[in-house]
Amino acid sequence: MENLFDLFVRNVFIENMIFAYFLGMCSYLAVSKTLKTSVGLGIAVIFVITVTVPVNWLLEKYLLKAGALAWLGPAFANFDLSFLSFLLFIAVIAAIVQLIEMVIEKFSPSLYNALGIFLPLIAVNCAVLGAALFMQEREYGTIAEATVYGFGAGFGWALAIVVLAAIREKIRYSNIPAPLRGLGISFILTGLLAIAFMGFMGIKI
Amino acid sequence: MNVQSNSYTFVYSSIIVVVVATLLALAATALKPAQDRNVEIEKKQNILSSARITASRENVQKLYDQYITDSYTINSKGEKIEGIDPFEINLREELKKPQDQRNLPVFECTLDDSLLLVIPVYGKGLWGPIWGYVSLVRDKKTPSDSASFIPYKKIYGAIFDHKGETPGLGAEINQAFFQIPFRNKVIFDGSGRFHSIKVVKGGAGLSSLNEVDGISGGTITSKGVQAMLDTCLVSYQTYFKSSNK
Amino acid sequence: MASKNLKLLINPLNNENPITVQVLGICSALAVTVQVKPALIMALSVTVVTGFSNLIIASLRNTIPPRIRIIVQLVVIAALVIIVDQLLKAYVYDVSKKLSVFVGLIITNCILMGRLEAFAMANKPWESFLDGIGNGFGYGMILVVVSVLRELFGSGSLLGFQLIPQSFYEAGYKDNGMMILPPMALITVGIIIWIQRTKNRKLIEK
Numbered sequence: 001m002e003n004l005f006d007l008f009v010r011n012v013f014i015e016n017m018i019f020a021y022f023l024g025m026c027s028y029l030a031v032s033k034t035l036k037t038s039v040g041l042g043i044a045v046i047f048v049i050t051v052t053v054p055v056n057w058l059l060e061k062y063l064l065k066a067g068a069l070a071w072l073g074p075a076f077a078n079f080d081l082s083f084l085s086f087l088l089f090i091a092v093i094a095a096i097v098q099l100i101e102m103v104i105e106k107f108s109p110s111l112y113n114a115l116g117i118f119l120p121l122i123a124v125n126c127a128v129l130g131a132a133l134f135m136q137e138r139e140y141g142t143i144a145e146a147t148v149y150g151f152g153a154g155f156g157w158a159l160a161i162v163v164l165a166a167i168r169e170k171i172r173y174s175n176i177p178a179p180l181r182g183l184g185i186s187f188i189l190t191g192l193l194a195i196a197f198m199g200f201m202g203i204k205i
Numbered sequence: 206m207n208v209q210s211n212s213y214t215f216v217y218s219s220i221i222v223v224v225v226a227t228l229l230a231l232a233a234t235a236l237k238p239a240q241d242r243n244v245e246i247e248k249k250q251n252i253l254s255s256a257r258i259t260a261s262r263e264n265v266q267k268l269y270d271q272y273i274t275d276s277y278t279i280n281s282k283g284e285k286i287e288g289i290d291p292f293e294i295n296l297r298e299e300l301k302k303p304q305d306q307r308n309l310p311v312f313e314c315t316l317d318d319s320l321l322l323v324i325p326v327y328g329k330g331l332w333g334p335i336w337g338y339v340s341l342v343r344d345k346k347t348p349s350d351s352a353s354f355i356p357y358k359k360i361y362g363a364i365f366d367h368k369g370e371t372p373g374l375g376a377e378i379n380q381a382f383f384q385i386p387f388r389n390k391v392i393f394d395g396s397g398r399f400h401s402i403k404v405v406k407g408g409a410g411l412s413s414l415n416e417v418d419g420i421s422g423g424t425i426t427s428k429g430v431q432a433m434l435d436t437c438l439v440s441y442q443t444y445f446k447s448s449n450k
Numbered sequence: 451m452a453s454k455n456l457k458l459l460i461n462p463l464n465n466e467n468p469i470t471v472q473v474l475g476i477c478s479a480l481a482v483t484v485q486v487k488p489a490l491i492m493a494l495s496v497t498v499v500t501g502f503s504n505l506i507i508a509s510l511r512n513t514i515p516p517r518i519r520i521i522v523q524l525v526v527i528a529a530l531v532i533i534v535d536q537l538l539k540a541y542v543y544d545v546s547k548k549l550s551v552f553v554g555l556i557i558t559n560c561i562l563m564g565r566l567e568a569f570a571m572a573n574k575p576w577e578s579f580l581d582g583i584g585n586g587f588g589y590g591m592i593l594v595v596v597s598v599l600r601e602l603f604g605s606g607s608l609l610g611f612q613l614i615p616q617s618f619y620e621a622g623y624k625d626n627g628m629m630i631l632p633p634m635a636l637i638t639v640g641i642i643i644w645i646q647r648t649k650n651r652k653l654i655e656k
Contacts, residue, residue, distance in 0.1 A: 015332070019632065019633070020632055021481055021632075022476065022480040022481050022632070022635070022636070023555070025476035025480075026473060026474060026475070026476060026560040029473055029476070030473060083229060083230075083232075083233035083532055083536060084229065084532070085554075086528050086531055086532050086535070086554045086557055087225075087229070087525065087528040087529065087532060090524055090528050090557055090558070091521075091524070091525075091528075094520070094521065094524060123520075124558050124560060124563050125558065126555050126558040126559070126560075128558075129554070129555060129557060129558045130551065130555055130558075133551035133554045133555065134551060136551075137550060137551055138333065177644070178647075178651075178654050179643075179644050179645075179646075179647030179648040179651070179654055180640075180643070180644045180647070181654065181655050182655030183470070183473060183643055183655065184640050184641075184643040184644045184647065185640070186640075187636050187637065187639050187640030187643065188636070188637050188640035188641075190636045191633040191634065191635075191636035191637035191640060192633070192637075194632055194633035194636060195633045198631065198633065201331075201371070208512075208513065208514070208515050208516070209515065209516065209517075213515060214515040214517055214518055217513070217514070217515050217518070217522075218515075218518055218521070218522075221522060221525055222525075225525055225526075225529045228529060228533075229529055229532055229533070232532070232533050232536050233532075233536055236536045236537065236539070236540040239540035239541065240536070240539045240540045240543075243539070243540070243543035244543075247543070369550075371631075
């Protein structure tokens, strides 16, 4: 249990998707102009990563890893399908995003109105595929770990975009040098935030 | 042809899937030998370099055949186990098992005048896995030695590497300035008890037999190295003491 | 080469740079810029994938069923990326280890989908190929500039060769450890954008 909590905190604060790995930067910079949409996109990302990471974990364990097909019988034990992992991961992510979109549309129109426009954006959000690939690389042992990792990674991403959006709303009327306005200052702000987040490095829980 | 129709869409996607899958399978099979060889070469280079032999990609095979004269698998009681290739052992999996069930790889390296045992080690740093190879040199037995003589207690060389430690801090464990001080340290105390090499914060005396300097700012990674040596080498202690080859 | 085609190659280097102007493909870009060598290999890989995915999709553009358009695009990109990844693992093993998951992340590099949707679906194969190569270069250029700055000031070397002489260190010069840490990549790109927009004022955001 402690271990899972540790994993969560690490992935929110220390190995933050944005500040440590720059994943999902495109939508991060494009959507962070207002606080309200950022919160919406943040929640959608948490949701999608928390669902896709464990699904991809199952896929990795029972289909892709070298020797993963052993459950089909000894004749299959020597297959190594790991070269297909990029393709299958992205397909799973695209399919799940589509599925989530349909389910939300059917059962909760109000939620769909709030999140709907973000969902198609998420299929190509690097943070989602990145989480799946990090899960594969770090070889999480149990599905619980994979799920907590996904939730932590998504939460960290959401936290980052909300923080940046809040700051961007505040500085909207500040006197920034013209060439730096918009994109430039967002990069520098993110850099400064990342330095602040580095303060969490090395904490032990 | 109507590109909107269901049957067209279906046939189209099937063709794409078949074509792509065939292409990828071909590419993966064709490149697999080269990839596997890279992994093998790197491992052999690491084994040699822990015995202070630098090998390039070209001559690694020759040097490996020349110096690594034997390799085998033992258990924690120091007995050899037949039928397991030490080169193929996945240390990460072995370390999950209880100590007395582990298969432990040993590589014997013969230099001009001495015999080395190269032992792989694997552990956890701050961000991810760290690993390395440690070589121990066989002590010459002198008549004054009593029954407590331990043939393999002195480190000859050590190398470490990491997956993603902090650049400039923990990542420095793969640098020579961190690795060289491990040479000539001793992993048994005077009464024959096993102990790890301590990685201490600043000021490990040169004369100290079991302490090396840690990396300032990379404390957690340094501690990881210490813990790694401890957990990996402890299973070999019976073998280090008893081996009277 | 016709001037129109030349434009396809050159525009993405400045006026339509994918990173600093179109805000595409930053995700996988910055983490690989600590040293020049991985950045170069990454830039090359992305250029190859953008060029060929544009070429393939543009050749198929009239046959692709509209309903599964996005999936077909993703499959083509993913297949190309897998091939690149396998090639890297086979021939430049040490760099492929450094790039780790970031090669896979080329798939979700927004430049790819962005160029496929915006250009390749509506243009002939050859033009699309040039557009892809141009965008790959525009992306690679920023990557290389950032990595040169970071490696030079962070480790005092370029492509692994020590550039800053030992006498400097003896005189008290120190490598800036901050440069190798992630935040400086962001700030460096911010400053590059600042410089570019100072020179090219029509890019300034209101």
